[in-house]
Amino acid sequence: MAGEFSAMISAKTSQVDRKIFSDEEIFREEQRRIFAKAWIFVGHESQIPNAGDYFLSRMGIDPVILVRDKSGSIGVFHNSCRHRGMRVCRYDAGNTRLFTCSYHGWSFGIDGKLVGVPGMKEGYCNKLDKSEWGLIPVAKIANYKGAIWATWDADAVSLEEYLGDMRYMLDLALDSHDGTEGGSEVSIGVQKWTIPSNWKLSAENFIGDLYHNISHRSVDMVGIGPEGTSQRRDEGFINNATLVSVGFHERGHGGINVYLPPEYVDARPYPGEIGEWFRAADKARKDRLGENACILGGVGTVFPNMSFRANQPRQIIVWNPVSATETEVWSWYLFDAKSPDSVKAFMREYALRYCGPAGMTERDDMENWQGATEGSVGGVVESFPYNYAYNLADDEQPFEALPNLPYAKNAVIGATEGNARGFYRQWSIWMDATNWDEIRREQMKIKGRI
Amino acid sequence: MASPVEGASSVEAQEMRLHFEVSQFLYKEMDLVDRRSLGEWLDLLTDDIRYFVPLMLNVPFRKWDEETSRPQTDTAWMDEGKKTLEQRVKQLMTGVHWAEEPVSRICHLVSNVLVKSASAGTDVGSEAEVTSRFLIYRNRVRNEASIIVGWRDDLLRKTEEGWKLAKRTAYINQSTLLDKNITTFF
Structure with missing residues (x-):
């Protein structure tokens, strides 16, 4: 494929364009084209052994919450409130039942679901569909021998195939x-x-x-x-x-x-x-x-x-x-x-x-x-x-x-x-x-x- | 014993003497580090020293006691004894330690020196728990500058050769280190 970026990498003559290490536009493209699609390591299962245990991690520049729910399965969610983007969790690690936003008080369960909205009746006439406003989940999660990985792209191959x-x-x-x-x-x-x-x-x-x-x-x-x-x-x-x-x-x-x-x-x-x-x-x-x-x-x-x-x-x-x-x-x-x-x-x-x-x-x-x-x-x-x-x-x-x-x-x-x-x-x-x-x-x- | 300070009781005089000796020791120690007399600095450490620089975590107010990582268990920036400290000094003296080549300009400011253990005296064998604050300025190569500020909790021991550092915990007031590396002592 003769694309713009392939031209910066010359496999035959083994040369790499310096701009890929310094250009901010290329950096922004990397976030969309690589970090939004690839499998990213987010943490180790021993960091969250119990239900409600969480660890704040990152996927590229995106902050994410790695959390174990009541059933024992692990979720990875974007750490931002769906209402105004405020971080719903600001501690490096801990144990919780809820992630409550400190801005307007929306709260989310450890399964990422929106469970509490202040003014549900007075402001939203009970018409806000909470099921549509949960924390943004990753598309896939995989646990390889304790190492936890996630990807935002549902079309990504399995982690096994990726590795x-x-x-x-x-x-x-x-x-x-x-x-x-x-x-x-x-x-x-x-x-x-x-x-x-x-x-x-x-x-x-x-x-x-x-x-x-x-x-x-x-x-x-x-x-x-x-x-x-x-x-x-x-x-x-x-x-x-x-x-x-x-x-x-x-x-x-x-x-x-x-x-x-x-x-x-x-x-x-x-x-x-x-x-x-x-x-x-x-x-x-x-x-x-x-x-x-x-x-x-x-x-x-x-x-x-x-x-x-x-x-x-x-x-x-x-x-x-x-x-x-x-x-x-x-x-x-x-x-x-x-x-x-x-x-x-x-x-x-x-x-x-x-x-x-x-x-x-x-x-x-x-x-x-x-x-x-x-x-x-x-x-x-x-x-x-x-x-x-x-x-x-x-x-x-x-x-x-x-x-x-x-x-x-x-x-x-x-x-x-x-x-x-x-x-x-x-x-x-x-x-x-x-x-x-x-x-x-x-x-x-x-x-x-x- | 006659009081060395007019009007001071002998207890107060003893405390003043202890404070004077301890603060002079802490200033001298960092003076040696800044002047890169690191061999002499090592001589001020006891052979059984524990030198610990914990991580600091973002924690809720009610869990403030869990803000720092634990010694000899959790991850830390540094957690070592004299042998490793000697190796660090040796590395700084090789002339090919690129993180300090060319050498940085480093200045340690030590302040808020407070003797915490009331029982400490100044006789040989005495131990003193001392807390202080530090500000370390590092400037290197053309335009790199960083400032690290934090707390220290020390245990000093009076030996035949004078005061020595037996234990140091240096808390850097950053959870993500806002610098590329750590090449000095605290």
Whole structure:
């Protein structure tokens, strides 16, 4: 499809127009064409365990309420009163029976239905049809192993189809360390902070940028690994590991896997019972998954704006667009619900020194994304596209060490900008399409690697 | 003991002395941070320090006590001991820590110093609960400027080497951090 936006992405020569990182008109189009149609991560079910529990979230620039109703099912509603738009809920999280607007007093049940209207008789002669004025619901909601997703578009494919084989990558973050399905929970409180950069640069970074080690040189010199030394990750454990880029270009997702040699021994030098717990979990995982246990998760991005870390620390991170040059980052931390407190504390302290605005690794990322955004503004530079050609030639050589892995054909050993190329190709498809049928039609044309 | 301040009772004099020592300690501490004498700053922390910067949540009035995330359980901005603080200092000294390269111009203002525990003295082994407010101005590169304001609840301990910081909780008065990162101490 030769649309206006496809012209900004040159898959063949691997160039991307700088304007997509700085132009406010393009940003407004993204809200209509991407964020109003895509599946967006809105929260984790462990945040709202009981009836009436709610959590305020976002879908793009839209504020939404994630709430569990009396029947135990989860609803997602736009957080604005149907009467005059005032936020009907203004607390980050809590438990309630009603959302009552503080402007004129319309109140809504936890199922989103309008239940109370002041002046129903005197002002509306009892003729207001309450069933037509409930909170605006999303079109679809899906719960994938505790991660809750929603979309405003009734024509969207199912979440399962949307994720495709990317779900196996997500599993590495959402399954328990011993390989049992699901079992994750998030700690209370979401880190939220503002960065002066375009949301796509962060999504691109997490989709599998193995080419930016210089960004984290200082933290590697210091050594903040989980056991408190060794660069910034489990380097002692993954010394013989191969980093693998995995791309699902048809749908715009991708990430990094850590492939351990089949004979690997868990050598994580964690202290005492924490080390014992990890070693026991690793053994159980091997028994359960067989040769596929050699695959550990790294980072990943689900198009458009949900990213995650699957090894250590475990994190879900969402790049909420605010403007072309501003993003509000939300970061959740994942733990095995059934792990002992000592293990949670150990993982949590590592997560906080690694991630977030004070995290010794991530705080350097923000500086780079800001600079890249600033570099995208200007009458002269905007005619000079960015280069995404890293390992363009090698893209046709999938990693085949694990032929039984469901997505073995999607993998490439080492660094490539293929996942970023896939991400921007996907972006252009969504931006040029007007509906889900067109999106699907164009996605089907993407065969193999980009 | 003769009162060092004319007209003050010995109890009042002791309280004044404590307040003087504590506030001088807090000013000196942030002076070292602003001047990037971070090794000396680390020497002012006890080895068993807990350093906690909680998140602040938007809560209803009747749940005001749930406004901040809990230490060593919930998510926080920072929640760590001395080892991690030492690592942060080391990182700031590498010269390739891009979030602070080129270095920021940082100024800490400390005020509203209030000694909360009446039992504290100034002898070795004494502990004092002290609350204060901070305002941190950061200016970096060409035109970046940010201000972070908040509260601090500290536990100070008098050692042979003088006062040391044994515990700090620094409450940033923002629920969404209106800055891209945190590269200083509170």
